[in-house]
Amino acid sequence: MPDKYHIKAAATPGRFRRVGKFGSVDWREDCSRCTNCVKPRCIYDTYKKESAYNRDPSTSVVPLYECRGCLSCVQGCTKGLLGIALNPEYLSMGDEYWKPDIMATTWNQADSGRIPVSGAGYRGRFHGPGFDSIWTDMSEIVRPTRDGIHGREYISTSVDIGSKPMRMSFTADGKMVGEPSVLIDLPIPLILDVPPWTIAGHALSKARLAAGKALKTLTVAPAAEVAGVPADQLPHFVPLVGSEGLGAAEPILRQVRMAEFIDWSKALDLIGQAKALNSGLICALRLPMQAYAADRILAASKAGVKVFHLCADLHGQEIGSEKPRHIKDALREIHTRLVKEGMRDEVTLIVSGGIALAEHMAKAIICGADLVAVDTTLLVALGCRVCRGATGKTHEDHCAAEAGDLDTAYAAQRMVNLMSAWHSQLIEVLGAMGIREVRRLRGEVGRAIFMEDIEREAFGDLASK
């Protein structure tokens, strides 16, 4: 049995300015300096840390945002001078998809690599669009034992990328027909993709490459952008080739295991040229998630391409469609088409865009992806507040993530920490479902509860109003 996959997380506090959810309102001018002050009694020492900051401004400002909103001080102050308010800066982060709570939990996970655990029940909305309309299933009593991340049994999160022919064929004289199958076995069902924008220039790509190696996965980066990739990182590097052609990328294509080719009219020709350079190269076609994606995949698959990377937008929506669907719906259609054509097991589907939380990874796989590619969340791990979404670079001049020293090791470790937390959460979900390996989760819609279906089943007979 191979060694258990383990991601080495290490405490790496963020170097960017944190934005907390709560801010205190303190009417100090009315304070009577009584001996019953609630501030020293804050069990999180929030006021003590604030006091230390007031005496020495060089102290970190982070503690100012550590208020947990328990309201003990508000309710206990002798004269009722304290209040807590939602921090407007916190509320203004991100957009309707990349919500402030996503930023906060991503930062915490990137700090430590730990799974977010909290008390009290779920506090969000009952359901929502996209992934928020899916619940993952669990298995109750009749099932083999699984103990999640604390378990004694190994839950595999490995996936394969590459051509997976259903059977081997041989000529009459015993020679194999076609090329031997080449697979890349990843221990985690995600790769690191190119973020929709960059911060701090090339340091980010280097950090992504270092993180990809540490995670034993792959990192996609434009071939021209990353010069001088260290030899030990080459097996984890996936050069991205566009309409500029192979050109300068040729040397690197001879050394790597996989490359992605942006879909355009001559993309399949370029793939053929790349295969000629390196017969063992796995060539993925990178195409936007659009209504025609299923047709394109079927056609390209028949032409020999077996790996597809579907890119949705920042919010997990189809690109350029009149009525864009969320990737959960688009993926289910593509997956089902491939199943009907009898081709699903021959191809690998990678999906990216809008993968913001660990649960999205599991749900995308349930909807039919083999694995996901993460992009924007890597920036969030470094302090990005996704203020440059579809509306443009609104805060370009004072990017929170670019503040401070963005060295490669720091950035890579925060990405590794985040993915470590995601990996653990994936195992929790798989464990709850009683599924021993993530490969079996692909397209397994029977292990999910879709809102539309359950609403019909449970409430279909209720009067409507």
Add this chain to the structure above:
Amino acid sequence: MTGVAEPAISAGGEPQVTVERKVRPMPDRYRNALGKYSIGRSADCVGCGDCAKLCPTGVHVKPDGYTFALRPRDHLCLGPECAKTEHYCIAKCTKKALSMARNPTVDAMGDPRWTSDLILSTWHMAETGHAPKAGLEHRTGESGGGFDRIGFIFPESPAKVDPAKIDTGLDLNRRGDGRPQVHIDLPVYGGGMSFGSVSIHTIVAKARTAAAWNIFTCTGEGGYHDRLKPYDDHVITQVATGLFGVREDTIQRVRIVEFKYAQGAKPGLGGHLLGDKNTPAVARMREAVAGNALFSPFPFHSVYSVEDHKKHLDWIKEVNPRTLVSVKVSTPTDVDMVAVGSYYAGAHIIHLDGSYGGTGAAPDIAKKNIAMPLEYAIAKVHKFLVAEGIRDSVTLIVSGGARTAWDVMKAIALGADGVVIGTAEMVALGCVRCACCESGRGCPRGIASTDPELMMLMSLDWATQRLINLMSAWREQMVEILVKLGIPSTRELRGRSDVLYYAKEAQS
């Protein structure tokens, strides 16, 4: 000793304590009770005291001999709705010294499931024993789904029902298997909370409330604390996968034993008690090492089939021939099959715990994503049990998402016999849902904490009375709903989904 009734003796040989079922005002234990609105009194006030005479809810108080009124008791204010009345202090103040504004702190409290209105109205009920008259939405939250989209269709001319004769009681043994009947006076009882996850004051207050209302509370999986013994007849011993504190004695002394297969907030995962909260006292109860995080396994490693499940139930029934057995499960896709399997294995009570229920600690990914919300599961299981022809042979208890008396009644109309609550009790004790119960010293407000200093923030008498008041307020609302529907008992409401509607769009 003539004239003094002998105390009942529990099966465990313990004299049982009786607790009076009586509403008594029990104000917030903090100095400043939080209100939705803040009332300001400026320096223009001349201390005439008219506002104190005017306000019927007691916002303004001017004790005899005082020059000025006390700081306004904001939390009793009815808000802008009061402007329609004759006792609107803001307009009536001759010096224009009073002002009203929304309290910004309230906006920092709560969430779509438990809105600040729901928290404040639960506090109001725990303080007064009655639902708030105005100013607070005390029936539904703003989650945009489930109970928050389900409403009652009240007939214009309901059958006449005498409120005094409405029956909210429930018999829990429907199997007719010769085991004793267990009757409860409300279709509601307290959920399992372990010693370790919550303080001993919280646990005993729940038990005392159960004794007062003739309902139940549950040990959770942290063991059976000695201080629960005077309330044995109202305690459910939970047998969870960690088996903490499960002994013959703790099974034999109670009238109901509950198998916890899973918990709604973390279905598919075992119990979590992080190391910080495993204090020496908690560790002694659990026969564990203090300071170590205790992660219970999942599931029972001795149960891989319905036959194994039956073996478990038979084991409990053999150890205690008079007990009823409850099976607590969460809500997977096949929850209906699980319920039927549990019935055939011999369960008296099937307890569904929905995925949005409370917890002392759980991974966020589990709370939000794993298994279905309760509302779906009730309807699904009830219909299936009816189709199987066994609906009247088993008691269906549900939990994990019922926040108000209105939620309870909706759950019953969807098909449940009764409801188990947890978070609502915690809120009545002062919880603000800050979600900090899981680690460190635990709850900063002393409810879900075993820290010796923090747990003393709340006295047992205060906590007990708050919960008794809450149950009283809830019963009043149940009666109000039944009168409006013209249905004389909660038993007859069960499965009456014809009195419910499902709103097309979220009401929030």
